[in-house]
Amino acid sequence: MQAPTTAKGARVLYQEHDRMPIPEDVPELGIRRGDEGVIRRLTYLRNTVFAFVMVTYSTGRLRGWVVVEIKPERKVRSYTTASR
Numbered sequence: 001m002q003a004p005t006t007a008k009g010a011r012v013l014y015q016e017h018d019r020m021p022i023p024e025d026v027p028e029l030g031i032r033r034g035d036e037g038v039i040r041r042l043t044y045l046r047n048t049v050f051a052f053v054m055v056t057y058s059t060g061r062l063r064g065w066v067v068v069e070i071k072p073e074r075k076v077r078s079y080t081t082a083s084r
Helices: none
Strands: 019-021 036-045 048-056 062-071 075-081
Touching: none
Parallel strands: none
Antiparallel strands: 019 036, 036 048, 048 062, 062 075
């Protein structure tokens, strides 16, 4: 799958299933800036690219989901804990 492009034609740095670092701490999930997750979906909405990132523990158990804005800024937009 090719990464979506922005309106100006610039390529997005990531594709689905790539690993990416989380750009800021998410204390509620125990995630620190730089911890990595796997991109499960990319969405382009209103000139903004969002990555839905699955973050797991070292055991492989799901820690939670983080929605990261990739373009125009790189920041956490929302998150959810893993259901138990």
